[in-house]
Amino acid sequence: MRKTLLILLIVVILTQIMTGFSLTQGLQENIEQEDIDRNEEFLKEVEWHGEYDVIVAGYGGAGATASIEAADKGAKVLLVEKAPKGEEGGNTRFAGQGVLSIDKEDIDKGIEYFKHLRGKFNTPSDEMIRAYLEVGSENYSWLKYLGAENITVSPFQEYDYPGGEVMDSMLIDGEAWTSSLYRRLQDAVEERSDSIDLWYESPAVGLIQDPKTKIVHGVKVENKGNILNIRAKYGVVLCTGGFENNQQMIQDYLQLPYAYSKAARYNTGDGIKMAMEVGANLWHMSNIAGPDLNVLNPETNTTFAYAIQGRKDILSTGFATQNVIFVGADGTRFTDESVLPNHGHVDFHGSWRQMPLSLPAFAIFDETARLSQAVYPSWSEGNLEEIEKGLIIKADTIKELAEKIGVHPVNLQRQIREYNSYCRNKKDPMFGRAKDTLKAINKAPYYAMELVPSFTNTQGGPERNEKGQVIDVRGNVIPHLYSAGELGSMFSGIYQGTGNLGECVIFGRISGRNAAKNKDTVITESVMVDREPVIPSWQEAEEIVLQSGEFAGEDRGIGGPIKVKVNMKNDKITDIEVVYHNETKGVSTNAIDTIISSIIENQTTEVDAVSGATVTSKALMNAVKNALEKTE
Ligand SMILES: Cc1cc2nc3c(=O)[nH]c(=O)nc-3n(C[C@H](O)[C@H](O)[C@H](O)COP(=O)(O)OP(=O)(O)OC[C@H]3O[C@@H](n4cnc5c(N)ncnc54)[C@H](O)[C@@H]3O)c2cc1C
Structure with a gap:
């Protein structure tokens, strides 16, 4: 009997060697086939309102990057944003715009530095740090690929630890606080409007997960009070930022009775809650870039x-x-x-x-x-x-x-x-x-x-691995769920400035790309046969109605478009009305009033910018210039 068993075992091993097939692999495939059968059942149970290859939640730097990368890998992408049109962009829009960069040949030194930043914390793993810096070494070329023309790179080391001398900071157009990175990303999203659908005023409010296989099949999106079940065939990427504007989470996780963000108004920890609902493990929750x-x-x-x-x-x-x-x-x-x-x-x-x-x-x-x-x-x-x-x-x-x-x-x-x-x-x-x-x-x-x-921002959220996949409380990957950006950032100890925007680009790319890749493991048939997709709605900026002698102009400020109506009489600027803007209250309202008076008084758009509101001032001047060009 023992002899027969031994012969059988040898035959099995030889067969495996010859066919390159393993028993565990066969088992895995059986399970996957079973899972697919099960999730076919599950897919039939849900009342779907739309279907995409990849869904990205949150239109900040990470969400924009993930959408671009998934689209460039051939996916049809839905990008859902909670904020009204014009107020999207979270922290990314208002950030200093410094993006981490490192030369490929310096990665080992960079790893040494990042291990010092990690200090005595167990995470991120060495593999995670390597993945971050390896993809980070492509940040420059990727932004070039997106069309950023003028990128300045300067050394930037926040802590005096060995290896830090190889860290660089990049700025598009050479100026901080100009929203330059976010604008480039926005342009790139718009350039891909054939493959990226963008919905405003449409927060992701839940994930649609098969309870048996744990595969995340889609997102519950709220629009105008309706909950829409949108299927993501290949993957969902959560990029909803942190919990900067959730005072309860600040109390629960930061040991502070209150604390306030410097920018993001719509980041209320939604991605963290959605990830928790599907079993995600949380990490780095008490770490913030602050306080001051x-x-x-x-x-x-x-x-x-x-x-x-x-x-x-x-x-x-x-x-x-x-x-x-x-x-x-x-x-x-x-x-x-x-x-x-x-x-x-x-x-x-x-x-x-x-x-x-x-x-x-x-x-x-x-x-x-x-x-x-x-x-x-x-x-x-x-x-x-x-x-x-x-x-x-x-x-x-x-x-x-x-x-x-x-x-x-x-x-x-x-x-x-x-x-x-x-x-x-x-x-x-x-x-x-x-x-x-x-x-x-x-x-x-x-x-x-x-x-x-x-x-500036919280760093905590669902744990992710170096592939951008979200990890559950037992250490397993939650299939088809990814994350990027400050939501579950890899920074556990101290933080290297530029590292968060760096992480938006790095994990936006990793997660976007991987989410678009899951084609082989899912049912590819549409769930929308015989169903009409629901069309969402949101408030667009009002059309500018012009009377005789009025001219419209536009430019982009820190908060998005600034639209003006300029009134001309006998070749003189008699009035300027800002009909649309989303600049920061206080700083911008002061600047807007001052610049308007100044332009009218001097009859030129070449006036002094208001200190502390340079981007708003310049955008307003350019918008007026744009209107004046139409008078010629
Ligand atoms: C003043 C300031 C300066 C900074 N300077 C730098 C810097 O120079 N370099 C650097 O590396 N980092 C900097 N940071 C940090 C960095 O800006 C952020 O960590 C980074 O922008 C986070 O990007 P994100 O895409 O993950 O999140 P965000 O840019 O905050 O975007 C999140 C988006 O998700 C949306 N959202 C929220 N909930 C939902 C939901 N339920 N459904 C759909 N959408 C949702 C939000 O409206 C927002 O548009 C700075 C931050 C601040 C505040």
Whole structure:
């Protein structure tokens, strides 16, 4: 008997060797065939309203990239966006636009650097880091392929770790804060309108998963109150950003009672919840690119600009380096106001940790500081309007100020006396604030502004592997589900600036490409035979109606198109009306009013841009120029 079994085993092994076929492979194929049979049943159970090869949720940098890549691999793509038309683009649109880049021959050094950024965290794996940097080394050529003409590349290393010297940052058109990357991606999506359908005001609200096979077959999309079941034959890519605007998730995951985004308004953690519903494992949930301290804009529920902490530069207005200190709930200082943390992280005894905060927090300053500069570029001269609006609280004495903001007066008085003594001695023994920024707080009246923790973005979300596939709580791939961008970013420890936009391009490409590739493992017959696809709807910008003497013009600002109507009489510009724009409230409204008055007064579009709103100013000037060209 044993002899017979042995002979049988040898025959099986020889057969495998000769045919290149393995028992496990055969088993796998049987299972897949079974799965397909089962999912055929499942597909019949769902009432479908539309069908695509790939569905991408979220039209930020990651979603745009995934859609482009899937379309270029031959897929018919549906890109669904939650925001109204003109407000899409999440964080990507408002970001600094620096994109990570690395030369192919430097990848090993880059891996060394990224392992230092990972520190003692277990993730991302070495394979993940390699995949990220290998595809990242193509970022430059891919943006060129998309038609970006003028790309500047400069060295950029956020942390002084070995290998970091090979990291580069790319900017399209050489300027930060101009939305240049997002515009290029938007153009590329529009250029592919034959293969990418784009729906606005259509949030993804759930995934359609076969409960037996776990294959994700589609997305539930909400449009005008209706839930539409849209099939994705080959794959779904979640690119819905983080949970920057979900205060409950901020409390649950960040150990902060509140914190505010600097930009994205529609990122409320939807992708995280949808992924959880289909069994995804979450990672990096407590990691954010932040916090630093800023003033909250009550109109937008985001902060006014990037930062006031640290020296004046491309990121900070530098206000905190004037006669200003930050104090916590007990009226004492808790940080070095002259240094902007590295994406919210400070060197804590040789280890980079999120900046510890005391909340509520306040900036305390005096009359000299008030007159020194506008706190934010969009604020009024001398910050007078903001005092009137209640964003700045004023008092004649420190004691009175402390009482107004609910801080212990004795503590605050003592803290200011102590800080002023550091200014006299040119040394801050508490936090080592830079000598030249030690400016005494001694000229009444005194002021306080409430500061809130702010951050550029969250990093957490569903775990993904180096193929962009979403992983479940047991470590298995969730079939046909992918992700990209800051939703489940691979950054676990400290973060290399440019790495998030880098990740949009890198994982947008990986996931878009892989989602488009699953053709062999699915039923390819349409589920829409005898069914009419549902046509969604959203608000388009109103048509501009022109009277005689009026001319329409258009250009693109940071928030999308700026459309103007210019009224001409006897060759003179008599009126300019901005009929459509989506620029940031406050900064843009100031700029728009100023530029319009300036153009009319000087009868030229060559006027000075408003500081802090350069892109809006230039776009408005160009839109007027565009209208004037039509008068010729
Ligand atoms: C001020 C600022 C400056 C920054 N500067 C840089 C920088 O220079 N370099 C860098 O690398 N990173 C930078 N970042 C970080 C970077 O911008 C983001 O991490 C990155 O843009 C995230 O891209 P994303 O596509 O993943 O998400 P987002 O760009 O935020 O896009 C998400 C999209 O999904 C949509 N959405 C949300 N929910 C749904 C839903 N349920 N269904 C459909 N759509 C949905 C949103 O409306 C949005 O359009 C900056 C961030 C900020 C705020």
